Amino acid sequence: MNRTVYGCLLVALAVFLLVSVSLNVVQLVALVGDQIPGMAAPKEKMTEKVQVEGTAGTSEKIVHLDLEGVISSMEAGGFLQSALPSVDILKNSLEQAVADDRVKAIVLRVNSPGGEVTASDIIYAAVKKAAEAKPVIVYMDSVAASGGYYVACGATKVIASETTLTASIGVIMASTNYHELYGKVGLSSQTFTSGAFKDTLSGSRPMREDEKAYVQGLVDTMYDRFLGIVSEARNVPKDVLRNTVADGRVVTGRQALEAKLVDQIGYIEDAYALARELGAAPDATVVKYQSVPNLFTALGLASAKATPPAKMELDLTGAMLPKLQPGMMYYLPGSFLH
Template identity: 65%
Template structure:
């Protein structure tokens, strides 16, 4: 082959490659949902999201009916992790989105929410509970409790149609905790002090720089009691058990799945397959298959650019996964968590 022919072939291949890249970029851009501000600059570029399905169990007899399996894993938090870690550490919004998509899909006959959580923030738990309860008004929702569904995890479960727990599940822990750390004596030893200017007597409550007053203790305890009463009321309404009877077990302790069944906190002992079977029964679809939702990772997620503004400096991404194993309680934030996690 002559040098001229070889050069023309190389140029042709190069142009073909460039054309392919431009075509793919064009197709990618057409799938983006741009939010354009009044100054005509792009403030954000996100691919439109739709949760994709992964088959867990094939349907029988070519049925189009589905049971959707959704996972609630780890500490329940109002903070969510975006990008490639979103599926492993879901926040409130991904759970709500999965529930909404399942409810809106006419082929979905029931939902199985697998809970494996020690609990978490009070408000985040309440939001997910409300989303589960709303979904259960439209389609049956079966909660399957895995290794742990305690405190906020149990709170969420109370929104379901039915609850299935394993024999060895640790659940209940019906209670509220608020923590703070007092380091005022340490300040004195090292010669430090703190001065705070506040607009009211309770504005710097839970400050660790000074001893807590008795009226502050009563004030914080009242907050805890209000949240505990709400928790107790939700359990009582969901399980049909009077509050006074619940107080025999609703003192913050965790119990096994068998003990929870005896206390009427759950409906059935079993495994996730039993939850699927119950969901098929409640959904009146014996032939339904089982699918899981997954988040498709976009290019922007992978590069950490999902929320970057045009022209902004690249953000430094830091990920601390330790809180998924042992949560770090924020001072003054109320949590539905077992005492063993409150450190």
């Protein structure tokens, strides 16, 4: 083997070792970052894609964001992260838009049936905070119900199309009771608790009346908060809402306008036009924020938590319905729990 070939092999080996060491360093930082104060994976910066061209030479922008699917605090790592609704990604996007002086207004397109109570509340708070700095226009697409409408209440203005399904103002919580099935197959359950309500919602026994009242009280508390947020945002008394559209029903965009739940009927183009008007930027370019995985997220290493072992499940829904957790409260239409 001549010296030239030998030298090339050494260079290739050195490059391979350097890449290997670099990847291991990245993995180590990602795995221990959350354990060391001040060390964390870098905050993801959104990239921009032009949706609607503005006047040539303008630097002013309207940012388009999307909230699509069931709202959940659960996260997916790796390449799937950018394909699923993410509370953190939406919060980061709103913060980035507010911090950018060239962004004059934000359009948030909502196409969601709702989701977890807390996740919806977190996004609502982020939208409301952004709206205190810049106009935020929510455009309701096919559906913006329950938690989706909850989020919209944080915006400056809300636009729905004629065929939008929205409202569903309410809270739902469900569990499955199987104690009679246990009796038929000869099974029983022994549960040891530290208090009378510790195993409330257990499916292995009938539910007591005091437990029913307790759970209903939790649901009513969350409902009252939802009602208060809608009342404040839409300037409609809580009693009026409670006795009309705030009974869990879904309404169309036109019905929502009549009930003062939205500000106008229109399409996404109308949302862009209103954003330009409220942002005093008639020539602004409309850009869409996109999440592009960095090295941490692409490798699925950003989380300090280890990936749980894979398990096989039989899905009889054809993956068309969201997987909801028993005992959790949701801002969702009731049909999603059956």
